[in-house]
Each structure stands twice: as structure tokens, then as C-alpha cells.
Amino acid sequence: MTTLAALDGVTRRFGDILALDDVDLAVGEGELVGLLGPNGAGKTTLLSLLQGLRRPHAGTVRLFGGDPRDAASRQRLGCTPQETALPATLRVGEVIDFVGGHFADRMPTAELAEEFGLTELLRRQTGALSGGQRRRLSVALAFVGRPRLVLLDEPTTGLDVDGRRALWDAIRRQHAAGASIIVTSHYLEEIEALAERVVVIADGRVVADDSLHAVLARVGDQWVRLSTPEPARLAALAGVVATAADETGVSLAVHDSDAFVRELVASGIPFTGLQVRGATLEEAFLALTERSAA
Numbered sequence: 001m002t003t004l005a006a007l008d009g010v011t012r013r014f015g016d017i018l019a020l021d022d023v024d025l026a027v028g029e030g031e032l033v034g035l036l037g038p039n040g041a042g043k044t045t046l047l048s049l050l051q052g053l054r055r056p057h058a059g060t061v062r063l064f065g066g067d068p069r070d071a072a073s074r075q076r077l078g079c080t081p082q083e084t085a086l087p088a089t090l091r092v093g094e095v096i097d098f099v100g101g102h103f104a105d106r107m108p109t110a111e112l113a114e115e116f117g118l119t120e121l122l123r124r125q126t127g128a129l130s131g132g133q134r135r136r137l138s139v140a141l142a143f144v145g146r147p148r149l150v151l152l153d154e155p156t157t158g159l160d161v162d163g164r165r166a167l168w169d170a171i172r173r174q175h176a177a178g179a180s181i182i183v184t185s186h187y188l189e190e191i192e193a194l195a196e197r198v199v200v201i202a203d204g205r206v207v208a209d210d211s212l213h214a215v216l217a218r219v220g221d222q223w224v225r226l227s228t229p230e231p232a233r234l235a236a237l238a239g240v241v242a243t244a245a246d247e248t249g250v251s252l253a254v255h256d257s258d259a260f261v262r263e264l265v266a267s268g269i270p271f272t273g274l275q276v277r278g279a280t281l282e283e284a285f286l287a288l289t290e291r292s293a294a
């Protein structure tokens, strides 16, 4: 598999903040990689290094084998940032033509508009678009130059359920047609819908890089909830992957809830309101990032 983008021992600081801490990551041709992590984990910083917008303080970043800060390396890169400023008085079709004009081999405006559900909007000024329509246009623009690699930073933020699904379908079709994609998201549903490989980032470090299935298996797929006056003693019990406490009780991610409950009873830790159920993706992901923080 040809490597399209690679970070090798990359560290990036902002003053005292260590935004990326010794990150290794390689993305190959044909991959659709989901980058998952809480606010401030370092996802956007990672994408900005791949776009050549920032330089690493240590380590190397390669894009199509070159330095991403050389414009030539970025010819086959498409991006949608978290927020896009569109010139309000230009029409949708004009914006697509303007961005497309920068690429030697571009997708025709009508074809791109059709793919991303913008056909009816081509003559509308971008200032008159709804938030969801603007978002669709921003994502579409990442694909206009027939990129080999596309970076999508939270592509469906602000979209309703239908809009999100329609955009996922378009992204999947572009992937099937040959584009490799790195997508960041806060929505596990989005990562699940799009990505086969999941890279979890927490506090600037890669804490998991595997198939979605394998990541879930690692974090424990059962979830126990209870109330106790002695929450600190719970973490020492066997099979506890992670704990999270709030004012209503303690939640624990565990691998084997039967074994956990047997040990809980044997430990003599007082508890009430015991509940056991399968973990949602959201909980599994939180457990993983909290464990890394611990």
C-alpha cells in the first residue's frame, strides 16, 4: 500500500501546551481513517501539519512523499476546515468554479453539485445559504480537484440527521471512487458510518489505532452503574477498564460484568442501584480517553 501521509515522532507545542506529543501515524492509499478525540485532543493540529499550515517542533511530516509546506506536495490534497468563510455575494456555482480553477484536473461543476445535492442551489449567493447548505458546499469544495487524499474536519457539524446521512453517502461514494480520506468527528455514529480504521487521540497522543471493532474490544463492552460512598475502592477490582463518577453515581467499563459483580460483593464495598448493560460507542470512547488521562 502506498503511504500518502505520514507523521513520524511529531511533536507540536503552543506555548506551554503540548498539542501533539510524539505522534506516529501513516495513512495509505484507499484508507478511510476516523480521527476521534475529545475537544483539544490535537486533531485539528494534526490536520494543519498535514496541510503545511504549521511546522512540527520535532519529528517529520510527509505528504505524498514530500514536505506538505511545498505547494507541489498539496496539489492532490483536498480539505474542509472546521469553519469555512465563503464570499457572501458569490453564487454557489461561481465559488465552485473559482476553487476548481486552481486544479489541472477538476470535477465539472454540474457533476460536483449533483454529487453533493447542490444542483438547485448553483445560482444562489452563498450568503443566502442555510448553515447545512454551506457545510455541504464546504465539503464539496474539498473534492473539486479530484484529490487523492481528503482531510475533513468535523464535516457534518450542524447538520440534521438527513443532511448528515446524505453527506456520509457522498463521502462514501467519493471514497469508493478512489479518494483516501481522514475524517475527524465528535460523533461516534459518524466514525462508525464512515471509517474502518479508527485513530483515537487524547492529550496529543495516539491512544488507539485499530479497527473500530478492535478498539471497542479493547475498552470493554459492558457498562456497570452503581452508587457507593466509597467510589475510590472500585478501580482496584478485577476487569475494570475505566471509571467515571458524577453526582448520580459511578459508571465503570468492564470486560466481564459477571466476574466484576462477584468481586464487588466479595470486596464488601457498599453499593446500591446496580445496573449492567452493553456500553454504547460513546461510553467506550470516553473510557479510552479517560484511561489515557489517568
Ligand SMILES: Nc1ncnc2c1ncn2[C@@H]1O[C@H](COP(=O)(O)OP(=O)(O)OP(=O)(O)O)[C@@H](O)[C@H]1O
Pocket: 014, 015, 017, 018, 019, 037, 038, 039, 040, 041, 042, 043, 044, 045, 046
Ligand atoms: N493557535 C493556537 N494557539 C494556542 N494553543 C492552541 C492553538 N491551536 C491549538 N491550541 C491548543 O492545542 C491543543 C490541541 O488543539 P486542537 O485544536 O488540535 O484540538 P482538537 O482535537 O482539534 O479539538 P476540537 O475537537 O475542539 O476541535 C488544545 O489545547 C488547544 O487549545
